[in-house]
Amino acid sequence: MQLAITALGPTNPNFIAELLPAISDCKCSVVEIRSSRLAQATAVYLLAQGNWNQIAKLENTLELLRKRLNIKISSLRPEPKEKSSDCLPYSLETISLDRDHVIEAISTFLLDRGVEIEDISGSCYQAPYIQTSVFSTKFILLIPPDIHLISLREEFLDFCDQANIDAIIEPIKR
Numbered sequence: 001m002q003l004a005i006t007a008l009g010p011t012n013p014n015f016i017a018e019l020l021p022a023i024s025d026c027k028c029s030v031v032e033i034r035s036s037r038l039a040q041a042t043a044v045y046l047l048a049q050g051n052w053n054q055i056a057k058l059e060n061t062l063e064l065l066r067k068r069l070n071i072k073i074s075s076l077r078p079e080p081k082e083k084s085s086d087c088l089p090y091s092l093e094t095i096s097l098d099r100d101h102v103i104e105a106i107s108t109f110l111l112d113r114g115v116e117i118e119d120i121s122g123s124c125y126q127a128p129y130i131q132t133s134v135f136s137t138k139f140i141l142l143i144p145p146d147i148h149l150i151s152l153r154e155e156f157l158d159f160c161d162q163a164n165i166d167a168i169i170e171p172i173k174r
Helices: 013-025 052-069 102-112 149-163
Strands: 002-010 029-038 041-049 072-076 088-097 116-126 133-143 165-171
Touching (some): 002 052, 013 041, 013 052, 102 149, 149 165
Antiparallel strands (some): 002 041, 029 041, 088 165, 116 133
């Protein structure tokens, strides 16, 4: 059984240092973890695993941690999902001028065509040599076998040309 956990609190080194031992104390293990600083906050996303009793104990422990550390914690017991081994993993990187709705437009384009978005990361930064903000994204995509790759790539690059987005989409090589 698994438990997906998101925690958000002030940037503080004790924040994660108290969360991870609490998971171990409940005899659960961390399957995946990501942590990022967002302005003056720290966000942690993780997937814990254990039997039903250990997960129930962890849920209670998370509530105690939430109150003691004065942080926001959400959890969810995800349904087991069988990943389609037929999907092709692709990476997508984009860069564009920072403007509203760029990441929304890209995500909508992909989802409308049945492409699964496995992971997204993005950030805004000041471009060197000019005084303009640039928005950069990285996606991990799972493309189902029934989607014609060349057509999808051409259609996506046309979409990017119209939206003034520079993009690279390529298979993930392992």
